[in-house]
Amino acid sequence: MAERSDQQISEPESGVRPMTEGWGPRTVPAGTGTTGRREFERLLTPLLDSLYGAALRMTRDPSDAEDLVQDTVVKAYRFFDRFQPGTNFRAWLLRVLTNLYINQYRKAERQGERVDLDDEEDVWIWAKVWEQAGNNTAYDPEKHVMARLGQETICAAIDALPAEFRVVVTLSDVEELTYEEIAQALEIPVGTVKSRLYRGRKQCQKLLWGYMQEGSTA
Amino acid sequence: VSDHTHPDGYTCEQAFSRLYEYLDRVLTPEEDAQVRQHLAVCEDCVRHFQFEEKLLDTIREKCRTGRAPETLRRKIETLLDQL
Numbered sequence: 264m265a266e267r268s269d270q271q272i273s274e275p276e277s278g279v280r281p282m283t284e285g286w287g288p289r290t291v292p293a294g295t296g297t298t299g300r301r302e303f304e305r306l307l308t309p310l311l312d313s314l315y316g317a318a319l320r321m322t323r324d325p326s327d328a329e330d331l332v333q334d335t336v337v338k339a340y341r342f343f344d345r346f347q348p349g350t351n352f353r354a355w356l357l358r359v360l361t362n363l364y365i366n367q368y369r370k371a372e373r374q375g376e377r378v379d380l381d382d383e384e385d386v387w388i389w390a391k392v393w394e395q396a397g398n399n400t401a402y403d404p405e406k407h408v409m410a411r412l413g414q415e416t417i418c419a420a421i422d423a424l425p426a427e428f429r430v431v432v433t434l435s436d437v438e439e440l441t442y443e444e445i446a447q448a449l450e451i452p453v454g455t456v457k458s459r460l461y462r463g464r465k466q467c468q469k470l471l472w473g474y475m476q477e478g479s480t481a
Numbered sequence: 482v483s484d485h486t487h488p489d490g491y492t493c494e495q496a497f498s499r500l501y502e503y504l505d506r507v508l509t510p511e512e513d514a515q516v517r518q519h520l521a522v523c524e525d526c527v528r529h530f531q532f533e534e535k536l537l538d539t540i541r542e543k544c545r546t547g548r549a550p551e552t553l554r555r556k557i558e559t560l561l562d563q564l
Contacts, residue, residue: 304561307557311553311554312547312548314549316544316545332557333560336557336560336561389532389533404532408532412536412540412543413543414543414546417543418543418544421544436537437544461501464501467540
């Protein structure tokens, strides 16, 4: 099995520092010139769908998601001179967005979310579908499972994840950031990214399997 | 997941323990080669790995279809004009 972490997970973001730390005060207002603003807009515009999608998965609320994207744009513009041209602007923006989410929105959310460690029974959809299929060797699990996983079902499963897993699963499995980029966005070690992602994906499978059994939102 | 050892000296369980790191392409070249060698001789694991990869692809595809609302786009335009 992949690595499991025994870290305290009820206060996952306690080690996160404001992203301004280490960036230093801005000495030259490079981002405020017309050229800087145009360049910022040129880079930003094609990424708005992605930013909004990530914000929606994190906040789970369309109105909060819009606010988060706007705050991200303002902050990213303010620190635009810190962005290294030629590097991944989308990953950089998502880092700003994630940091804002954790430090502002996440704190404002209710703190009741906890992961019940006793409830981490393994549910692998692959194993479950074969249990149900019995000896039917002609059974095609991909065809049967994927057809039942609609957008609503999948989004509901991600939304049901505790925040510390939801953020990592969103950044990895929806936004396709690397472990390294996620580690930077969350200011946590790569090993912690890996263990949260593993547990988040596993919980996601368990939720999806549950929804499929209910035959609900699919 | 069966637990028998294949001719490559690698069990299905060992391969499965590296499933996500394999799919996420973060294994070292040596580890990656071990998993590949196992997949070359184990049809069951190939099918399982393909299923998990397809599941991740499905999650990504379904979650990425959303577009930013027009209201937000307009707000951002206004915001940028004020910056």
